[in-house]
Amino acid sequence: MVIKNDRILEAAIEVLAIRPNATLQSIANAAGVSRTTIFNRYSTREDLLAALAIDALQRIGQVMQGIPSGENTHFDAVLMEITRGLMPLGPRTTFLRILPGQANDLDAHWEDVVTPLASYIGRAQVEGLLRADQPARWLVASYIGLLFAAWDEIVAGELGQVQAARLVVDTWLSGVTHRSSSVVAT
Amino acid sequence: MVIKNDRILEAAIEVLAIRPNATLQSIANAAGVSRTTIFNRYSTREDLLAALAIDALQRIGQVMQGIPSGENTHFDAVLMEITRGLMPLGPRTTFLRILPGQANDLDAHWEDVVTPLASYIGRAQVEGLLRADQPARWLVASYIGLLFAAWDEIVAGELGQVQAARLVVDTWLSGVTHRSSSVVAT
DNA sequence: TAACTTCTGAACATGGTGATCAAAAATGAT
């Protein structure tokens, strides 16, 4: 799956990040393109928004593809690498939440995109690396939840990408309760 | 702070949950009220949306008020109680994310609402109950992140409120790594 | 140059938002 770099999408991300209600005209201006051209490519405004979300999902998916499908030899290390790879995508993922959530087929895309992670986590659970007293689905959901939290903090300027990745992995694996040593090597 | 039960707000929650782009007219119909009346109370559409968000925040704040400000004698128990209290608010909190996030003053409201939790967590950190190698701000953010994850799962019908609360607390405190016994009593 | 595709600007219809206002309905006080 090739992720193409569309001037319109890039401009839309910029403009909508500042003003979510921005006009298609203003997006067209930012993209250096006619408003008609936008309609040529995305028949409705909602289509454009959906394209933004799908683009974000594809980039997430691309990172997730880096997850090995074999044995979990270096679980923590792999998890950290994936998490680091995801950190830069924060600004793009805003649209996954702002989007008209209705019963769109984004959920299905999510499933696809997160599949490698879900499999990886599921296997780790079977192998005894992750606790088995929680639903596999929750393990995935909780990781994603921390991911969104980290993205928010990064966008808010409260965390750097490296630190954020470390916090996500560390918190997800070990929780926030005080203990002498961390599971993940610093 | 008294949270009033506005027919318009309740109708808006219902209608917008199904179709986020619903017209004010349809909301008015659902509320059994004239469209003009909506404008009398909320001067713009965005105002109405903001009112929904603020309402959700107020309800969250009300639960947070239940956090004791004294010593942390039963940290886990208090955390669980608060988490359980928050679980039913899932559907209302959708608007906190769907909202035109721009530079509205919702962030400030957030700060206010979460203050009791932040203080509570900060104190627990000082007392050695929670790990001190992570920013206090992240401890709060990660909890909220798991909260949103749980709300999503509940709305998706994947979890019940009781189980979801347990997962949030358990995961936040102890993480997902396999260990023999849970920190939180079941 | 010629065939073809994409982009563009203009014009138009549609529909939701927001404002205005006088009449109607509900509320409240005496």
Add this chain to the structure above:
DNA sequence: ATCATTTTTGATCACCATGTTCAGAAGTTA
């Protein structure tokens, strides 16, 4: 019950973003 006040209502209007159509310009490929 009467009167005064407030709220609601329906109707009308202007405005603007969306979405459509289309002929011509610009760019591409052969």
